[in-house]
Amino acid sequence: MISRLKQHWGLNLKHLIEAKRSYKTTFIQLIPPFLLIILSVLSTPHPRVVHKPVIPFDSSLPPSCGGNTLCKRILWGPITGSNHDKMTAFAKQTEMNIAPFGFDVQQHADSHQYDIIAYDNILDDYKPNLDWITSQGLTVHAFITFLGCDTSSSDCTTYLISTNDTITTSYGSVTRPTWSDGLHMSMQKAVYRLQVGREASVDFSTKDYPDLNDKTLTTVWQYEILIVLFSLCFGLIFTFYPIVIESESHMRGYLKSMGLPDWIYWSSWFHHRLIFYTITTCTLLILGHSLPYIRLFRDCDVIIMIITLFSFGLSFISWSLAWTTIIRKPKTALSAGFFFFLIAIVLSIVSSVMGPSDSQEMENPGTEGWYTHRSMYLFPPWHATRLLSTMQYLSAPNHTDPNVHHKFAWEDLFRPAFNYTWTEKTDKRPIYHWGMSRQPVEYVLGMWVNIVVYGLLIIYLDKVWPDVNKTTLYPWFFFTPSYWKGRPSRSTPPTSDRPHITDPDVMAEYEAAMDSASSLKIQGLSKKFTSAANMNPEPALRDLFLAGDSGSVIALLGHNGAGKSTTINILTGKLSATSGDATMFGSSIHHDMSSIQRSIGICPQSDILWADLTAREHVRVMSLIKGETFADALDTLKKVDMHDVEQLISEQFSGGMKRRLQVVMSLLGDPRILILDEPTTGMDPINRRNVWELIREKKGGKLIFLTTHSMEEAEVLGEKVAIMVDGQLKSVGSSLHLKNKHATGYRLQLIAVDDREDDVVEFMMHLIPQAQLTERSGSNLIFAITSDDEDQIGRVLDSLQKKSRSSIDDDDNVEQNANDKIIRDWGLSNSTLEDVFLQVTRTPSVNCP
Known part of the structure; x- marks a missing residue:
C-alpha cells in the first residue's frame, strides 16, 4: 500500500511541477472566481433617487355589467x-x-x-x-x-x-x-x-414613492449562477489537453508498461484537477460571503453550499476524464473542451432566465421534453444549474410563499420550488402554465450517480477502447471467467504446432525454450496485423522460440521490419500475440502481464520524456513510481555523466542526453527484466561506453533484452546474439560462435583509385578466385576471404602492396608506374559480427514450418 501511495504522489508531483512551469496557464485557470468582484462593483446602486409619477386617488368602482351574462x-x-x-x-x-x-x-x-x-x-x-x-x-x-x-x-x-x-x-x-x-x-x-358597529371616517391620499433604482440587484440575481458555473467549468478546457498529449506522446503506455496501475494514473489526474477545483471553490465561497450584493452564498447554509459545489466538482471531473479515454488528438481535445464548456454556460443562462421548475411536458413519458430531460441526466452541469437555480429561487426574499425561509436550510433540500414555466397567449387573455421543480436533494443524488457511472466508465473504456500504446480487451471482457480468476497457461504447444527447423542452433533454442527452467521462455510467439482490407496478412512474427537466463544479455539483431520491435512490444504488453506464449520468471504474458510489468524496466526506441521536467525531476518522479530511493537514482544519473545538466529541462537536451536519461529511467527500481531498444543511438563514443559499463554493472540477476543496429554494441554486451529475418529466428549463439559458424575468415577492404574500381575487382578475382565481393560503395570495396585461402595471405599482401600508390617506384618511368597503381589504400582484418549479420540475412530462410 505504501508503494502505491508513493506512485500516486510521484505522478501528483509531476502534475504540480508542470503546473508551476506553465504558470501563465495555471494563473488563467484561477482567475474566473474574481469576476464576482467585478459583478459586485458594477452592481453597486447609484445614490440618486428616481421618483415614480404620482398616481391620483381614484374612488371609482367597477362598472355594472348590465344584462351581459358574460x-x-x-x-x-x-x-x-x-x-x-x-x-x-x-x-x-x-x-x-x-x-x-x-x-x-x-x-x-x-x-x-x-x-x-x-x-x-x-x-x-x-x-x-x-x-x-x-x-x-x-x-x-x-x-x-x-x-x-x-x-x-x-x-x-x-x-x-x-x-x-x-x-x-x-x-x-x-x-x-x-x-x-x-x-x-x-x-x-x-x-x-x-x-x-359604526361608520368609519377614512382619509385616503397618495404620496411620492422614492425608487432607489434597485434593478442592479435583479441583474446580480440573474448573473450569479452564470459566474459560478463559469468559474467551476472553466478548468474543463485545461483537463482534456494534457492527458491527451500524454497519450499521443506514448507516455501513458510507457508508464503502464513500467508497472503503473491504471487506477493510480487516473486517480492522480483526478486529484490534480480536484486541487484546482478546490482552490476555485474556496475562492468563490470567500468572495461570495464577503462581497455586497452577492446573495447566492449568503442566503444558503454554508455546509449545503459546500456539499453542492463539491458534488458537482467530483461528478464533473469524472465526466471529463471519461472523455479523455476516447479522445486521441490534442486538437480534438481542445475543441471538445471549449464545446462542452460553452454548453455548460448556455445551461446556466437558461436556468437563470427560466427559473428552476420543470414543465409538465417533461414529466410525460414519450414527449420531446421528457427525452430531453432524461438525456441531460448524465450531464453534471445540468444538475448543478437546476440545483443552484432552485436554491436561489427558494431563498429569494420576494417569494410569495409566506412559509419560505430566506436562508436556504436543510429542510429546503426536500421542498420543491413552485413557479410558472411559460405563458400561452390566447385571444382572450394569457394562460399561465405552472410547474414544480424536483426536490433539490434529487439533483445532489443525480450528481453522485454521475460520479459512480463515469468512474466505472473510465475503467471500462480504458480497457476496451483501441489504443496503439497498450493492449485492449474485448468489450465483453467482464463476462469471461479468465478475467476474474485467470487460468494457467500451456507449458508446451501441441505437437502439431512444432515447427520444422533445420538449423541445429535454432533447434537447440527451441528445446531450451520448451523444456528448460530458464528465466525467459518464448514459445512459438506469432503476430499477424489483420485489417479490414487484409484479413490474412503475412505474419510480422512467426513461431519464435527463445530462452534466456537471468544475469545475461540477449542481443536481438535484424533488419528493419524483421520483427524485433514486435517481439519487444509483445513482451512489454503493448501488443497482444496472435498465438504462442512467453514466460519471464514464471509469469505468462497472457495471464500475468501486470506482474511482468511491475518487474520491468524499458528504454524505448523513441525518447518518452516530460518536456517541462528537468533530469533531476525525471528521476525523482520515476524513483517514486519504481520504488527506488532518490539518492540511488541520482547516483545512477551521475554514472552517465548527467549530474552537470540535471537542472535543465529535457526539452533543452540533445539527442544523446535524452537517450542517457532514458537509460537511467529504465534502470530505476532494480527491475528483474530490462528492455533496451537501441539504447545508445545518438551518443558519442565516450558516453556510449559509459552506458555500456553501467549496463554491465547493473545486469546481475536481470534478464536483459537488447535490440541494436550497432554490431559493436551487440558484441560487447550480448552473451547471446539472436538474428531475426522476416519475423523468425534465423541464427542464435554467442558472437564468437556465430563468427566461427558464419564468418568467411578475413575481411579485406580496398579503396580504389578514381574510376578504377572494375580493374580492382578483376585484379582480386584473378588473385584469389574464391574471394567474394560483399560490399561495393563508390570506390570502397570489401572482399571476404575464406579461411581456406589463409596460406595465400602472404602472396596477397605482397600483390596489394605492389598495386598500391603508396609504393610508386622512384625511377624515370613514373607515369607508367602510376597507371599500374590502381589501389589508393587497403586494410585486412578478421571477420566481424557485421559480416556474420550480412551473411545470415542474405541467406534464404530455411526454418519455416
Whole structure:
C-alpha cells in the first residue's frame, strides 16, 4: 500500500511541477472566481433617487355589467360564512346586490342579476383559477380573495384585491383602467362597520414613492449562477489537453508498461484537477460571503453550499476524464473542451432566465421534453444549474410563499420550488402554465450517480477502447471467467504446432525454450496485423522460440521490419500475440502481464520524456513510481555523466542526453527484466561506453533484452546474439560462435583509385578466385576471404602492396608506374559480427514450418 501511495504522489508531483512551469496557464485557470468582484462593483446602486409619477386617488368602482351574462362585476372567495358576512357589508357600503350564500358562479355562469358572486376555485398562491373563467368566455372586473390570518383573533381580516388592469395604449400614452383605490376604501369601511358597529371616517391620499433604482440587484440575481458555473467549468478546457498529449506522446503506455496501475494514473489526474477545483471553490465561497450584493452564498447554509459545489466538482471531473479515454488528438481535445464548456454556460443562462421548475411536458413519458430531460441526466452541469437555480429561487426574499425561509436550510433540500414555466397567449387573455421543480436533494443524488457511472466508465473504456500504446480487451471482457480468476497457461504447444527447423542452433533454442527452467521462455510467439482490407496478412512474427537466463544479455539483431520491435512490444504488453506464449520468471504474458510489468524496466526506441521536467525531476518522479530511493537514482544519473545538466529541462537536451536519461529511467527500481531498444543511438563514443559499463554493472540477476543496429554494441554486451529475418529466428549463439559458424575468415577492404574500381575487382578475382565481393560503395570495396585461402595471405599482401600508390617506384618511368597503381589504400582484418549479420540475412530462410 505504501508503494502505491508513493506512485500516486510521484505522478501528483509531476502534475504540480508542470503546473508551476506553465504558470501563465495555471494563473488563467484561477482567475474566473474574481469576476464576482467585478459583478459586485458594477452592481453597486447609484445614490440618486428616481421618483415614480404620482398616481391620483381614484374612488371609482367597477362598472355594472348590465344584462351581459358574460360579464361579472366582482367575484370573491373562498366561500365561508365569515367571508360572506364581510362581502354583504361591502355590498351595502357600495350599494351593490350580492348573491345569497352558496351561490357559486361555476354553477350559475349565465347569471346576470347579481353584482357580487362567489367563486370558490382558488389556487395555492391565493389567486383565482383564471383558466376556468377564460374557458367560459367570462370577463371579470375585479376579484377579492380573503387570506388566512397569522393571529387567532376573530377581528383579523386580510384580503387581496385583483383588478382587470389590461394595459391599453393610445397615441403613445398608457392608461390603466383600475378600481383598486375605490375597492380598498369601500372594503376598509365595510369591515370597520361590521367589526365596530359604526361608520368609519377614512382619509385616503397618495404620496411620492422614492425608487432607489434597485434593478442592479435583479441583474446580480440573474448573473450569479452564470459566474459560478463559469468559474467551476472553466478548468474543463485545461483537463482534456494534457492527458491527451500524454497519450499521443506514448507516455501513458510507457508508464503502464513500467508497472503503473491504471487506477493510480487516473486517480492522480483526478486529484490534480480536484486541487484546482478546490482552490476555485474556496475562492468563490470567500468572495461570495464577503462581497455586497452577492446573495447566492449568503442566503444558503454554508455546509449545503459546500456539499453542492463539491458534488458537482467530483461528478464533473469524472465526466471529463471519461472523455479523455476516447479522445486521441490534442486538437480534438481542445475543441471538445471549449464545446462542452460553452454548453455548460448556455445551461446556466437558461436556468437563470427560466427559473428552476420543470414543465409538465417533461414529466410525460414519450414527449420531446421528457427525452430531453432524461438525456441531460448524465450531464453534471445540468444538475448543478437546476440545483443552484432552485436554491436561489427558494431563498429569494420576494417569494410569495409566506412559509419560505430566506436562508436556504436543510429542510429546503426536500421542498420543491413552485413557479410558472411559460405563458400561452390566447385571444382572450394569457394562460399561465405552472410547474414544480424536483426536490433539490434529487439533483445532489443525480450528481453522485454521475460520479459512480463515469468512474466505472473510465475503467471500462480504458480497457476496451483501441489504443496503439497498450493492449485492449474485448468489450465483453467482464463476462469471461479468465478475467476474474485467470487460468494457467500451456507449458508446451501441441505437437502439431512444432515447427520444422533445420538449423541445429535454432533447434537447440527451441528445446531450451520448451523444456528448460530458464528465466525467459518464448514459445512459438506469432503476430499477424489483420485489417479490414487484409484479413490474412503475412505474419510480422512467426513461431519464435527463445530462452534466456537471468544475469545475461540477449542481443536481438535484424533488419528493419524483421520483427524485433514486435517481439519487444509483445513482451512489454503493448501488443497482444496472435498465438504462442512467453514466460519471464514464471509469469505468462497472457495471464500475468501486470506482474511482468511491475518487474520491468524499458528504454524505448523513441525518447518518452516530460518536456517541462528537468533530469533531476525525471528521476525523482520515476524513483517514486519504481520504488527506488532518490539518492540511488541520482547516483545512477551521475554514472552517465548527467549530474552537470540535471537542472535543465529535457526539452533543452540533445539527442544523446535524452537517450542517457532514458537509460537511467529504465534502470530505476532494480527491475528483474530490462528492455533496451537501441539504447545508445545518438551518443558519442565516450558516453556510449559509459552506458555500456553501467549496463554491465547493473545486469546481475536481470534478464536483459537488447535490440541494436550497432554490431559493436551487440558484441560487447550480448552473451547471446539472436538474428531475426522476416519475423523468425534465423541464427542464435554467442558472437564468437556465430563468427566461427558464419564468418568467411578475413575481411579485406580496398579503396580504389578514381574510376578504377572494375580493374580492382578483376585484379582480386584473378588473385584469389574464391574471394567474394560483399560490399561495393563508390570506390570502397570489401572482399571476404575464406579461411581456406589463409596460406595465400602472404602472396596477397605482397600483390596489394605492389598495386598500391603508396609504393610508386622512384625511377624515370613514373607515369607508367602510376597507371599500374590502381589501389589508393587497403586494410585486412578478421571477420566481424557485421559480416556474420550480412551473411545470415542474405541467406534464404530455411526454418519455416
